[in-house]
Amino acid sequence: MxxxxxxxxxxxxxxxxxxxxxxxxxxxxxxxxxxxxxxxxxxxxxxxxxxxxxxxxxxxxxxxxxxxxxxxxxxxxxxxxxxxxxxxxxxxxxxxxxxxxxxxxxxxxxxxxxxxxxxxxxSPGFTSLDMSGIEPDQLQYYFREFNKYLPDCRFTGCMHINEDEKYCGIKSQVGKNISESRYHRYIDIYNEIIDERKR
CATH class of the missing domain: 3.40.50.300 (P-loop containing nucleotide triphosphate hydrolases)
Structure with missing residues (x-):
């Protein structure tokens, strides 16, 4: 979904x-x-x-x-x-x-x-969705519960994946105001987009 x-x-x-x-x-x-x-x-x-x-x-x-x-x-x-x-x-x-x-x-x-x-x-049911039109650095804006905490990221270009939790507004909220399951889906979709661009 x-x-x-x-x-x-x-x-x-x-x-x-x-x-x-x-x-x-x-x-x-x-x-x-x-x-x-x-x-x-x-x-x-x-x-x-x-x-x-x-x-x-x-x-x-x-x-x-x-x-x-x-x-x-x-x-x-x-x-x-x-x-x-x-x-x-x-x-x-x-x-x-x-x-x-x-x-x-x-x-x-x-x-x-x-x-x-x-x-x-x-509409007909879908078996797969093409995510190739999504820019990796834009994905964060399509998880609406992230928006409130994006300004808390200390570094420009933070993707909220490999960064230290102390400096990432999103990672610091996972399990609190951002659900772990939605956060992990963000990572999955992000990696899927990156992998698709490598092909």
Whole structure:
């Protein structure tokens, strides 16, 4: 998910995180994810398309906007749309019959009008994301919880990886105001970008 977020942050898009299928999460692990991203400053919704949990709140947040549902295959993006507006489910089902494909498989992006002025784009699931357009030294700005502490870095060009914690505003906050998991994802994505540029 963090790769999606980085790409959206780079384009200065408004980000809403939606956790689906909470009805099958009997151990309520989703609450850890919810708290993690909420504390990082994101709008986040926990829903169940199957049980119609959270649809009104999510729709209220999307009203009056053009929104794109993006995520890996199988997370239930189309089901979320159908939960928000059951009329869409009927339309998608009819189209699926005409082109002889399963209605649960999105193969192309479709712009769907939920009401006047409110649109959703149902997009195919992604198996990989191209991070090559991200400059390594810009990545830090796409982790929004870093922003408050960037001025505390003593040295220009600090990448918050190999620097001494005493001189790095970001590393000094890991485990306090910056979650360890998000910080480690930052390092992973940073290294991925660097490795890609070496090829």
């Amino acid at each position: 963090d790769r999606f977020i980085v790409l959206a942050e780079q384009q200065n898009l408004e980000i809403i995180i939606c956790i689906n299928k909470i009805d099958i999460d009997t151990s309520e692990k989703y609450k850890e994810i919810y708290d993690l991203y909420k504390s990082a400053g994101f709008d986040i919704f926990a829903v169940s398309a199957e049980e119609n949990i959270g649809s009104d709140e999510l729709f209220a947040r999307l009203r009056g906007k053009v929104s794109v549902l993006a995520g890996p295959s199988g997370v239930g993006k189309s089901s979320i749309i159908n939960m928000i507006d059951p009329k869409i489910a009927a339309k998608v089902g009819e189209i699926s019959k005409k082109i002889e494909r399963g209605k649960h498989t999105t193969r192309q992006s479709e712009l769907l009008e939920l009401e006047k002025g409110t649109f959703l784009v149902d």
